[in-house]
Amino acid sequence: MKVYITRNIPEAGLKLLKDAGLDIAVWTENYHQPEEELIKVLQQYDAVLVSGPVKVDRHFLESCRHLKIVSLMSVGYDNVDTEAARALGIAVGNTPGVLSGATADAAFLLMLAASRKAFHMHKEIIRGNWNFWDPTANLGLELGGRTLGIVGLGKIGFEMAKRCVGAYDMKVIYHNRGKNEEAEKAFGAVRVSFDELLEQSDVVSVHTALTPETKGLFNKNAFSKMKPSSIFINTARGGVHNEADLIAALESGTIWGAGLDVTNPEPMAADNPLLNMPNVAVLPHIGSATVDTRNAMAVIAAKNVILALGKRPLEHAVVENIHLA
Numbered sequence: 001m002k003v004y005i006t007r008n009i010p011e012a013g014l015k016l017l018k019d020a021g022l023d024i025a026v027w028t029e030n031y032h033q034p035e036e037e038l039i040k041v042l043q044q045y046d047a048v049l050v051s052g053p054v055k056v057d058r059h060f061l062e063s064c065r066h067l068k069i070v071s072l073m074s075v076g077y078d079n080v081d082t083e084a085a086r087a088l089g090i091a092v093g094n095t096p097g098v099l100s101g102a103t104a105d106a107a108f109l110l111m112l113a114a115s116r117k118a119f120h121m122h123k124e125i126i127r128g129n130w131n132f133w134d135p136t137a138n139l140g141l142e143l144g145g146r147t148l149g150i151v152g153l154g155k156i157g158f159e160m161a162k163r164c165v166g167a168y169d170m171k172v173i174y175h176n177r178g179k180n181e182e183a184e185k186a187f188g189a190v191r192v193s194f195d196e197l198l199e200q201s202d203v204v205s206v207h208t209a210l211t212p213e214t215k216g217l218f219n220k221n222a223f224s225k226m227k228p229s230s231i232f233i234n235t236a237r238g239g240v241h242n243e244a245d246l247i248a249a250l251e252s253g254t255i256w257g258a259g260l261d262v263t264n265p266e267p268m269a270a271d272n273p274l275l276n277m278p279n280v281a282v283l284p285h286i287g288s289a290t291v292d293t294r295n296a297m298a299v300i301a302a303k304n305v306i307l308a309l310g311k312r313p314l315e316h317a318v319v320e321n322i323h324l325a
């Protein structure tokens, strides 16, 4: 059986695949393989491990209907047409849970960095602008006792709440599809409407999946309901906020600051105005990028491939394997 990997993955995952006797090939070029070329290559493979931003749409899946599994090395699966995969009998796996702590760390880091203008200060030193200690300059915001509003209180949102309560005793409110009893019990988190969350939060942190309902959720209307002293954090997907509206909200003082690990498009252009705003911190989609987490993600993604090819249920399925033994 042959497995194609769309971008190199940690050795722990490769080893599992090799030990299972699978024949593997990895795309190692310093650019993403063009979609049509990838589809052509995949005709020779039984499974694909997607370790990069590949658009697994209906055209892709119909062109690769022989695949037993699309194994994602990510928890997010907004790049996959799951309905088409289900209809074509192609399993889809993902890697939830193991990346929640690392991604929440990135959200927490962005919150702190935006609140103290940290990335901007770093650039100012490089520019030679560290002149004197000024009692009225470079002032940030404190987080102690403030209200954290989480939109999408699932696994990563829970870890973010844990950090904010532990470090700053922040009050947690949340907007979610369902009630999160664990968070209500652990942090006294209170479920509110989306508008109430926007109006009451000092920090709004987004942790939903990108879906038709959440696409562009943070637009001019949403930002207009936030406090002028609030900070917007997005480590979910860039498509959840409207970038032009975010820039306008920051420029007009409608909101105070922002921290982004995800943008739309990715990569963000080097001349994007957000990169020159003092109260904004941007990271290049590195939420899950720690040694431990990427190892754990690679292991789950590899296991999902092995399970699918062995006609067994996946460890984590977005679309379950229908070819069970």
Ligand SMILES: NC(=O)c1ccc[n+]([C@@H]2O[C@H](COP(=O)([O-])OP(=O)(O)OC[C@H]3O[C@@H](n4cnc5c(N)ncnc54)[C@H](O)[C@@H]3O)[C@@H](O)[C@H]2O)c1
Residues within 6 Å of the ligand: 075, 076, 077, 096, 097, 099, 100, 103, 151, 152, 153, 154, 155, 156, 157, 175, 176, 177, 178, 207, 208, 209, 210, 211, 213, 214, 235, 236, 237, 261, 262, 285, 286, 287, 288, 289
């Ligand atoms: N920046 C990164 O590197 C990185 C890393 C991992 C995950 N992510 C993103 O984070 C997302 C969340 O991951 P997770 O593991 O916490 O997922 P999860 O499924 O545990 O949590 C998502 C939560 O969002 C809620 N939700 C979904 N649609 C909603 C809506 N319309 N309104 C309100 N709530 C809604 C769900 O009920 C759920 O509680 C992923 O889908 C992915 O896009 C980004």
Ligand SMILES: O=C(O)[C@H](O)CO
Residues within 6 Å of the ligand: 073, 074, 075, 076, 077, 099, 287, 288
């Ligand atoms: O969804 C995910 O797991 C992250 O975005 C990592 O790519």
